[in-house]
Amino acid sequence: xxxxxxxxxxxxxxxxxxxxxxxxxxxxxxxxxxxxxxxxxxxxxxxxxxxxxxxxxxxxxxxxxxxxxxxxxxxxxxxxxxxxxxxxxxxxxxxxxxxxxxxxxxxxxxxxxxxxxxxxxxxxxxxxxxxxxxxxxxxxxxxxxxxxxxxxxxxxxxxxxxxxxxxxxxxxxxxxxxxxxxxxxxxxxxxxxxxxxxxxxxxxxxxxxxxxxxxxxxxxxxxxxxxxxxxxxxxxxxxxxxxxxxxxxxxxxxxxxxxxxxxxxxxxxxxxxxxxxxxxxxxxxxxxxxxxxxxxxxxxxxxxxxxxxxxxxxxxxxxxxxxxxxxxxxxxxx
Amino acid sequence: xxxxxxxxxxxxxxxxxxxxxxxxxxxxxxxxxxxxxxxxxxxxxxxxxxxxxxxxxxxxxxxxxxxxxxxxxxxxxxxxxxxxxxxxxxxxxxxxxxxxxxxxxxxxxxxxxxxxxxxxxxxxxxxxxxxxxxxxxxxxxxxxxxxxxxxxxxxxxxxxxxxxxxxxxxxxxxxxxxxxxxxxxxxxxxxxxxxxxxxxxxxxxxxxxxxxxxxxxxxxxxxxxxxxxxxxxxxxxxxxxxxxxxxxxxxxxxxxxxxxxxxxxxxxxxxxxxxxxxxxxxxxxxxxxxx
Ligand SMILES: Nc1ncnc2c1ncn2[C@@H]1O[C@H](COP(=O)(O)OP(=O)(O)O)[C@@H](O)[C@H]1O
Ligand SMILES: [Mg+2]
Numbered sequence: 001x002x003x004x005x006x007x008x009x010x011x012x013x014x015x016x017x018x019x020x021x022x023x024x025x026x027x028x029x030x031x032x033x034x035x036x037x038x039x040x041x042x043x044x045x046x047x048x049x050x051x052x053x054x055x056x057x058x059x060x061x062x063x064x065x066x067x068x069x070x071x072x073x074x075x076x077x078x079x080x081x082x083x084x085x086x087x088x089x090x091x092x093x094x095x096x097x098x099x100x101x102x103x104x105x106x107x108x109x110x111x112x113x114x115x116x117x118x119x120x121x122x123x124x125x126x127x128x129x130x131x132x133x134x135x136x137x138x139x140x141x142x143x144x145x146x147x148x149x150x151x152x153x154x155x156x157x158x159x160x161x162x163x164x165x166x167x168x169x170x171x172x173x174x175x176x177x178x179x180x181x182x183x184x185x186x187x188x189x190x191x192x193x194x195x196x197x198x199x200x201x202x203x204x205x206x207x208x209x210x211x212x213x214x215x216x217x218x219x220x221x222x223x224x225x226x227x228x229x230x231x232x233x234x235x236x237x238x239x240x241x242x243x244x245x246x247x248x249x250x251x252x253x254x255x256x257x258x259x260x261x262x263x264x265x266x267x268x269x270x271x272x273x274x275x276x277x278x279x280x281x282x283x284x285x286x287x288x289x290x291x292x293x294x295x296x297x298x299x300x301x302x303x304x305x306x307x308x309x310x311x312x313x314x315x316x317x318x319x320x321x322x323x324x325x326x327x328x329x330x331x332x333x334x
Numbered sequence: 335x336x337x338x339x340x341x342x343x344x345x346x347x348x349x350x351x352x353x354x355x356x357x358x359x360x361x362x363x364x365x366x367x368x369x370x371x372x373x374x375x376x377x378x379x380x381x382x383x384x385x386x387x388x389x390x391x392x393x394x395x396x397x398x399x400x401x402x403x404x405x406x407x408x409x410x411x412x413x414x415x416x417x418x419x420x421x422x423x424x425x426x427x428x429x430x431x432x433x434x435x436x437x438x439x440x441x442x443x444x445x446x447x448x449x450x451x452x453x454x455x456x457x458x459x460x461x462x463x464x465x466x467x468x469x470x471x472x473x474x475x476x477x478x479x480x481x482x483x484x485x486x487x488x489x490x491x492x493x494x495x496x497x498x499x500x501x502x503x504x505x506x507x508x509x510x511x512x513x514x515x516x517x518x519x520x521x522x523x524x525x526x527x528x529x530x531x532x533x534x535x536x537x538x539x540x541x542x543x544x545x546x547x548x549x550x551x552x553x554x555x556x557x558x559x560x561x562x563x564x565x566x567x568x569x570x571x572x573x574x575x576x577x578x579x580x581x582x583x584x585x586x587x588x589x590x591x592x593x594x595x596x597x598x599x600x601x602x603x604x605x606x607x608x609x610x611x612x613x614x615x616x617x618x619x620x621x622x623x624x625x
Contacts (some may be wrong), residue, residue, distance in 0.1 A: 015617070065620065068436045072615045094438040105429035107348065109355045121344050122437045132494070
């Protein structure tokens with residue numbers, strides 16, 4: 001057990017919604033319990049960059065909160081670096097750190113450098129290396145020119161970048177990144193992904209748990225990943241192995257104009273394993289997983305007969321999105 | 335212990351940065367000098383109003399009594415508000431409470447350090463107010479100049495610091511499990527304690543039941559001790575000597591302050607642990623409650 005960086009055993013978390021107050025009338029439906037995590041069992045080895053992939057509300061943040069000792073589990077147990085997150089929380093804390101994306105945290109009155117310096121001190125980083133580490137991290141996120149600016153003068157994105165630095169500056173053994181690229185621009189997100197990969201490779205024994213709802217990010221970064229939805233673990237494997245699950249199907253993307261009679265139903269056609277449609281303002285994007293490639297003829301015919309005009313048609317490689325649809329029954333952003 | 339000391343150091347530094355970083359010096363003056371002095375001057379004016387209304391039958395020693403204890407009480411309010419406000423500001427606006435919580439820092443020492451910076455500010459305010467008061471001839475004349483006792487002042491300040499720590503932790507713990515509206519809690523509690531601990535009148539004025547409540551609060555003994563250390567004891571002929579505390583000598587007062595403070599410290603620590611556990615269970619440490 002101690003050779004695992006992370007382990008959860010049937011971990012569960014229930015949130016109690018709105019407590020009953022005698023002076024307030026409460027909607028009985030609202031005071032029900034809500035299961036955010038449902039018996040999640042995971043194992044992550046040291047050195048792994050492990051991803052948690054799931055739509056909003058899947059329970060990713062809840063899982064991270066429990067693993068970082070911020071929130072109590074309702075059932076099951078969890079260990080980080082061999083230490084129980086409940087019983088050994090104090091012993092564990094020096095070795096972990098966390099970054100939540102998409103929020104602007106930081107002491108506004110302090111400068112970026114002071115904020116980072118403060119956290120280095122909290123974790124007991126030696127004075128001699130603090131400044132050098134801060135400079136290196138600020139360069140990664142392209143924030144060096146803001147080092148001496150007050151945090152209250154930064155934009156949300158810049159604060160998020162500072163927060164990202166805060167996670168790495170304490171040199172944690174296990175690092176938790178919760179949607180680190182959420183809301184960042186393309187270049188910044190790309191730099192962060194590049195750095196994350198370098199960081200994990202730089203020193204053996206470093207482990208990272210990263211959550212995201214961007215499929216491509218999970219595919220690019222993670223050694224292994226778990227797909228979760230509605231608090232349940234649906235699959236856990238390498239991105240390549242996960243995609244192999246849907247490789248037996250031929251996948252086509254078809255874009256067409258709306259038919260005369262609303263949405264065109266193709267899911268029931270012979271040879272069609274699964275179909276998902278996304279509407280854009282100008283067209284309808286249809287993605288079909290076919291048991292045999294020849295079934296595409298029937299799909300095309302159906303679209304044309306329903307009055308739709310085909311704009312593009314192409315065969316594509318399976319992505320994690322297809323795996324997700326296969327497992328969950330709907331798209332990630334649906 | 336080592337971790338506690340380290341946390342205390344950086345959190346006091348942080349607290350001082352936050353408290354002293356006044357963007358506008360005029361606001362600083364308004365907050366730290368004008369506001370407390372105005373509060374005290376209001377009491378001074380009420381004293382004169384009562385004096386004229388009763389054709390001078392209000393004894394002169396009432397003036398330093400209310401003036402000094404009101405100034406000292408400012409410190410209590412400031413620390414209680416300061417420490418409970420750490421929870422709200424760090425959780426809701428800085429959004430750093432969760433990162434401090436999951437760090438190796440000693441979580442309680444974090445509040446204490448932030449409170450310490452507040453207390454320094456409060457001490458400064460109280461000193462400025464009392465000094466200003468001494469410029470008033472009436473107050474200066476009423477103060478028993480021989481009564482000032484530096485030794486006892488140090489004793490009561492030290493015991494008071496422990497008492498303020500316990501008061502602050504109780505408030506901070508309660509706010510952990512409350513939303514942003516917890517802001518009003520410290521004001522409310524400070525008001526009740528102000529009423530019960532004989533700040534502007536001797537507690538003998540209160541109904542008997544409430545007198546017992548007042549006598550169980552360490553703030554009552556602390557304020558009496560601070561008044562004696564600064565202005566000396568009220569003359570035996572004064573109505574102020576009707577107060578149940580007037581018969582106590584200063585050593586007894588200090589011992590009683592110590593005893594009630596120990597009880598308060600134990601209660602505050604139990605309450606802190608219980609509250610922190612509850613907040614961790616219910617996800618209140620990181621929750622930005624909005625509102
Ligand atoms: N403090 C809370 N009280 C009640 N419900 C919550 C609380 N925090 C999260 N939830 C619910 O739990 C579910 C999982 O949330 P979360 O773990 O934040 O999901 P994710 O990070 O995957 O988007 C969501 O449906 C959310 O509404
Ligand atoms: Mg989340």
